[in-house]
Amino acid sequence: MKPPRDLQVxxxxxxxxxxxxxxxxxxxxxxxxxxxxFHRHVADGxxxxxxxxxxxxxxxGPVILGxxxxxxxxxxxxxxxxxxxxxxxxxxxxxxxxxxxxxxxMGPDTRAACRRHGCVYVQATGGAAQFLRRRISAVTAxxxxxxxxxxxxMWELTVETMPGQVTIDSRGNSLYDAVADRSRRxxxxxxx
Amino acid sequence: MPIDHTYANLRQAxxxxxxxxxTRLPDDVRQALRAAHRREPANSPARSTxxxxxxxxxxxxxxAAPLCQDTGTLSFYGRIPPQCPIPRLNKAIAAAVRAATRVxxxxxxxIDTLTGQSVADNVAPGSxxxxxxxxxxKHIDLWLLMKGGGCENTSTQFSLPDTGLxxxxxxxxxxxxxxxxxxxxxxxxxxxxxxxxxxxxDRQYGYETAKRQFLRPLTDQAAQxxxxxxxxxxxxxxxxxxxxxxxxxxxTTLLGVKIAAVSRLPASYFVSVATMCWALRRAGIRLNxxxxxxxxxxx
Numbered sequence: 001m002k003p004p005r006d007l008q009v010x011x012x013x014x015x016x017x018x019x020x021x022x023x024x025x026x027x028x029x030x031x032x033x034x035x036x037x038f039h040r041h042v043a044d045g046x047x048x049x050x051x052x053x054x055x056x057x058x059x060x061g062p063v064i065l066g067x068x069x070x071x072x073x074x075x076x077x078x079x080x081x082x083x084x085x086x087x088x089x090x091x092x093x094x095x096x097x098x099x100x101x102x103x104x105x106m107g108p109d110t111r112a113a114c115r116r117h118g119c120v121y122v123q124a125t126g127g128a129a130q131f132l133r134r135r136i137s138a139v140t141a142x143x144x145x146x147x148x149x150x151x152x153x154m155w156e157l158t159v160e161t162m163p164g165q166v167t168i169d170s171r172g173n174s175l176y177d178a179v180a181d182r183s184r185r186x187x188x189x190x191x192x
Numbered sequence: 193m194p195i196d197h198t199y200a201n202l203r204q205a206x207x208x209x210x211x212x213x214x215t216r217l218p219d220d221v222r223q224a225l226r227a228a229h230r231r232e233p234a235n236s237p238a239r240s241t242x243x244x245x246x247x248x249x250x251x252x253x254x255x256a257a258p259l260c261q262d263t264g265t266l267s268f269y270g271r272i273p274p275q276c277p278i279p280r281l282n283k284a285i286a287a288a289v290r291a292a293t294r295v296x297x298x299x300x301x302x303i304d305t306l307t308g309q310s311v312a313d314n315v316a317p318g319s320x321x322x323x324x325x326x327x328x329x330k331h332i333d334l335w336l337l338m339k340g341g342g343c344e345n346t347s348t349q350f351s352l353p354d355t356g357l358x359x360x361x362x363x364x365x366x367x368x369x370x371x372x373x374x375x376x377x378x379x380x381x382x383x384x385x386x387x388x389x390x391x392x393x394d395r396q397y398g399y400e401t402a403k404r405q406f407l408r409p410l411t412d413q414a415a416q417x418x419x420x421x422x423x424x425x426x427x428x429x430x431x432x433x434x435x436x437x438x439x440x441x442x443x444t445t446l447l448g449v450k451i452a453a454v455s456r457l458p459a460s461y462f463v464s465v466a467t468m469c470w471a472l473r474r475a476g477i478r479l480n481x482x483x484x485x486x487x488x489x490x491x
């Protein structure tokens with residue numbers, strides 16, 4: 001593997017279109033957590049409370065404590081992205097995000113939206129909540145806390161060199177498809 | 193000395209059990225992850241993913257912080273003396289869950305299915321789950337499994353015969369179901385995974401028994417030689433599928449396979465497959481006749 005490309009948020013279209021499935025990356029800057037409730041809200045035409053143009057959505061429901069003191073992230077890793085597949089194309093189109101961080105990959109509609117709008121999907125290591133927590137330097141705001149609850153709320157996080165791997169690029173390539181195809185062929189051999 | 197499992201002691205013990213399960217991977221799982229890391233080639237995504245998982249486990253342990261932010265379905269399994277009052281046990285465990293949620297050892301991880309609202313303290317119908325069995329003992333053995341939603345969503349059940357899989361009502365049919373389940377799941381349930389399997393039963397008892405297999409250490413094998421052989425074969429064959437950690441390719445798709453068989457009706461032949469992510473959070477504790485902590489039941 002090549003050394004990771006360091007990406008700074010917000011991202012411009014050229015940078016994102018030059019990323020390829022398989023590239024290791026790190027992300028630094030302001031990112032936002034988003035789960036099922038947020039995606040459905042935006043896909044249904046609801047308002048996004050922040051400007052996400054060039055931004056990053058992190059499929060994550062953190063363990064987080066606070067106030068009365070400041071918010072403190074106790075654990076934060078990616079959640080399964082596939083659940084957002086019905087809403088993701090609408091969210092990409094409506095918000096102008098350039099990067100989705102999650103786990104497990106996404107389906108053909110999201111791949112098409114990544115190609116059309118210039119967006120990539122970055123896989124973070126599932127379950128590595130302590131490893132990733134250490135890359136979060138601050139919690140600066142929260143939206144939809146009362147409406148969605150803490151796990152589903154939209155948390156504004158500042159991250160420093162959060163590592164991941166581009167697994168769906170803006171040319172329609174998906175690492176998951178290659179792995180899945182190979183495993184299905186091997187399965188046929190094992191069941192022959 | 194009279195048996196007196198006081199509420200305060202039980203609550204304290206349950207809280208310690210939650211802390212241990214949420215923050216510390218059992219030694220057998222740690223060893224399996226380290227061995228997997230050694231097997232994968234240098235500079236591969238699989239090896240770097242496993243390195244992250246190992247470091248994550250170190251940090252969760254030293255910081256006493258949750259391994260994974262999805263602190264999962266809480267399933268308690270207790271063996272208790274006949275005179276031990278189950279309502280008191282349930283109440284003490286619920287109180288421990290509330291306390292663990294308050295301090296961030298558990299995520300607010302419970303949703304009211306009808307309203308969609310988050311349940312602030314994680315105590316609601318179905319959470320936590322407690323299963324009790326009595327035995328002629330004075331102590332209490334209490335186990336906890338924490339299983340996240342990502343891997344639970346990939347669990348599945350087959351009814352044999354299955355013509356699509358060419359799977360009949362025999363162990364070769366079971367083998368076909370298990371390999372198909374692994375390929376369908378890909379990396380979605382945070383591979384490398386552990387399979388808990390039950391052959392037989394009705395649908396409910398099949399799933400129940402499949403999940404219980406996660407209480408077994410990864411290092412043991414089924415008591416029946418034919419099931420032990422199937423466990424070894426599925427582990428070996430699944431790791432040639434190339435799915436790998438997080439579904440990004442590699443030699444490590446499964447860390448373990450645990451299979452049990454129970455009786456069935458003549459009409460039914462279910463194969464129930466519970467899929468567990470690499471973060472197999474299992475802890476067990478023994479309490480003395482006063483409900484005080486005596487020792488951990490696994491390293």
